[in-house]
Amino acid sequence: MKAGAWARAAWNTGSEIEQKTGLLMFDTDRCTECGACLTQCPSVQYSTEKAIAEIRELKQFGQADILSACITCMACNESCPTGARPFDRISMLQEQHGIRLVSGSRADMIETQLNSVPKHIVVGGDSRLPALSLCVMEQALPQNMAVSALFKGLTIVSGSPYYSRVVHLHTGMPSLTREHAARFIENLADLGRKEIVFAHDDCYVMAAVLAPGYGIDVPFMAVHLADWLCRALAEKGTEVKLLGKRIAFQRPCITRLAPWTDRCVDTVFRLTGVERAARTYDGMNALCCGIGLMEKYPERSRELVQKNIADALKHGAEAMVFGCPSCYAFMSGPCMEAGLAPIFISDLARMALGEIPFEPRPHIRRDIA
Ligand code: SF4
Ligand code: SF4
Structure with a gap:
């Protein structure tokens, strides 16, 4: 199954509340309560019994201890042997209970910064080639990163319209990530390219996994920088x-x-x-x-x-x-x-x-x- 189709199938199994506020969603039917996700969590040292108790609490939408201990590394989604995506429930509950890794003022500052990077487009020499998106990360990337034979002919785009806001999966506000998803995809689709290469993993994951999972049509192929x-x-x-x-x-x-x-x-x-x-x-x-x-x-x-x-x-x-x-x-x-x-x-x-x-x-x- 293609990544987008997988994500959409996953989304459709979510509860209503998760569809409003969540990342994708915790698939409780898949969860066998084995505890592996939380016994392998790098942030806590849970016994299997404690991990199972926490998972049961998460299933009940409760304020489990892991909500405060979680550093949002998302490892539990990958380590779950059944693909149940426990982080998606953790993230959603962090937002619901106001548990955040950053202060309100810092969250506001992040949003302001993300919204203030001017849009910039340098049209490449070959319109059949993809666009390369630097999103709002141009200042964090190596200087003149795209001045290379590796990106010859590509259209280079940067600025706030091209940022996915996946950062909010780390700030404990996943609903902001979802809120911006459709606009993000539209802005990239307007470039009219068959493929978009993403210099930032966050934006790749939004276009390849999350947006299709939210039910948003992605009319271009998302290409990870390493793949390019x-x-x-x-x-x-x-x-x-x-x-x-x-x-x-x-x-x-x-x-x-x-x-x-x-x-x-x-x-x-x-x-x-x-x-x-x-x-x-x-x-x-x-x-x-x-x-x-x-x-x-x-x-x-x-x-x-x-x-x-x-x-x-x-x-x-x-x-x-x-x-x-x-x-x-x-x-x-x-x-x-x-x-x-x-x-x-x-x-x-x-x-x-x-x-x-x-x-x-x-x-x-x-x-x-
Ligand atoms: S979410 Fe996955 S790893 Fe965690 S208890 Fe459920 S099945 Fe096991
Ligand atoms: S996302 Fe949170 S709960 Fe999951 S492995 Fe990382 S720190 Fe642990």
Whole structure:
């Protein structure tokens, strides 16, 4: 089943209240109360008995302890063996009970910032090629990211109209994510492209998974950045020089909702001649970068950053590749301090093409124009 069809089928099984406020929805019929989702949660150390009790509380729409302990990493959706999506219920109940990882003033500031990035379109040379969306993340991405043979001829779009607001799955306000979904898809559809490549995983997941799940027609194919890089590198053939490095990957939490994208990352690593460091906090055991905790729980946020960096170094990585612009901007400084080179995934591909040297490529702070 295609991702969109799967998501739509999932949506149709949701309760009415979840259809109004939720992410997709917790499928209680699928939940066998095994407790695996919460015994594997990186934020708590629950026994199987406690995990089952929590799940039963969630099923009753109760104020389970996990609502306050949850760091919104979404790992439980991926670890559930039946695909019941427990995070969707957790997220919905966080909103219902006003449990948020960020203060009201910070949530307001995030919304204001997201709404104030000017729309910008640079029309590419070939209208048959996709558009590349940088959404509101242009300042968090590597400078001149798209000035590369990898994106030659693509139309480049950025600004508030092209941002999905998936961030609110982390702020405890998933209804805002849903509220903006239709407009987000319309704005992208107006570009008239068959395919849209997303530089931000959040927006990819909205277009490929969530919007179809909400019943919104998506008239273009959503392409994950790593998927596009695979295509572009494959076309370059012998121009690609294998880097011969061992590098760690910082998996973005949102890809728990689109786990197939992690295989695209594997392919980018293979095509660039990079060994993906077999570290503890990767794949199913990936650990959030901690950016969402920075305001209310700065110690926990720092701990997550340090755990990820120490883990990468322990497993012999000389660099950390990022697929999410927020993780990249947030962790670049600490990575540099620890001697671990931060590299955004598109820059890794550029290095293999010889466009830029293999060296640390940290996020450079710059003002929003
Ligand atoms: S949501 Fe999934 S993992 Fe969690 S208890 Fe239910 S079936 Fe088990
Ligand atoms: S989203 Fe992450 S932190 Fe929250 S309950 Fe699920 S696994 Fe635990």
